[in-house]
Amino acid sequence: MSLTSLTSGPNPAPILAARGTRWFFSQALSSPASNYKPLWRNYGLLLSRMGRYEEAISAFEHVEKRAEASNDVGYICMIEGRFDLVEQFFRTAIEQSPAHYDAAWQNLDRLQQLRRMRDFGIGQAGSGGDFMPGGSLVQ
Template identity: 40%
Template sequence: MKNFIKKYLVNISMFLLFSLAASGCTSTSSQSDLHAKSKNVIQSKAELMTIAKNEENNNQFEKAIFNYIQVLEMDGKDTEILYKIGSLQNKLHNTDLAIRAFNKALEVDPDYIPALAQMGIYYLERKNMDKARSFLKRTVMLDQQRLHNTNVSTSFIELDQQSPLLAYNVYAVINDLDSRHEYAQKIFYLLLKTQKNSALVYTNLGYSFYLINNYTVAKNYYKKALDADSNFERAKLNLGLIYVRNGQYNKAVQLFKQVMTHAEAYNDIGYFLMLDGRYKEAEYFFQTAIEYSPSYFEKGNINLENVQIYLSAENTYDTALQPPL
């Protein structure tokens, strides 16, 4: 029965989003009848909105969508309701329906910032960097224009409660990937004014400095992230990599073990060392990973074999360079 209701709601969502019907009054209605009908519609819409919001607050997302769709029947061009439906469909993991709702909102208003932000994040998750970059850049530019910034290309105005913070964060990450690190850092610093103790922003800012080999500053931001949230895994892993790079293996192992098993921790550190050309050290970590879990991934043994091949090649090269006795 529950699956039937869910399927029914999904089908209604699709029908109403793309076959929105407008209801009106006949030309023969008296002025008083028109006024009465108008009043009833307003009351009905307000009532449906209240019910939908209550259901949303109680995590009854399918029921909330059903009532928001009924509101949408009264005004098919309500971008806020279309966005609400898309956001709730996202929570239900109905991605296709969510995207259709966001696109419908953008058909009504191509500059509707919340929908633009969601589309940008959607494309980034699917690794479509060109579209993600385009949507997120437009989102940030429009929001800054809303805040009366006339020089968006070089500076930013402080954000407010309406600003799409996640979109700013993701856009900064994209700029880091595009090697525009200074610009990305400006956005992260901007976000920290609004999100003063955000483990996510601190971690992304740390990674921005990591990318330009400023490991000292990167480490400080990772530590700030863990001060803000001691369980934030990405900060632990990124800080662990700095410890590996600095040869502080015990500290790295301790951090990695908080996120994964002993075997996985030693294997991942070994893999990083192998990529860095530190084969002898990598060999030790791969061997230790296998000792912790003899049945541990086949990849642990494969990594060990690969690093031993590199070591053998190095030894052969060194021998060839030795002068004859």
């Protein structure tokens, strides 16, 4: 594959940056530093942002249980407004740890609030405020 084919399109910078970042992580994760927990968490975040959810969960599982990993991926999807995917990750986290995983229940409640706000037009252009996915409304 040539550089020309990699850079074709309106803005190749994000694609090249993601590929370069993945290369960096692949090098770091195959080194003695591979037991460094923040490295695995950051790799999981990168994969989540790239839409590579199963790989992200696998990366997170190097530093936390699968229920927490599923919740983390769901939260990233929620922040990015990918509501169609969010619920499945939170429900998976709850199924894997039903009695002990309050964070996934709280995030599932937050998702329902976000959906209601979207349905009522809060946070949409011209509604008088901009909705911030973290839960606040900025006037």
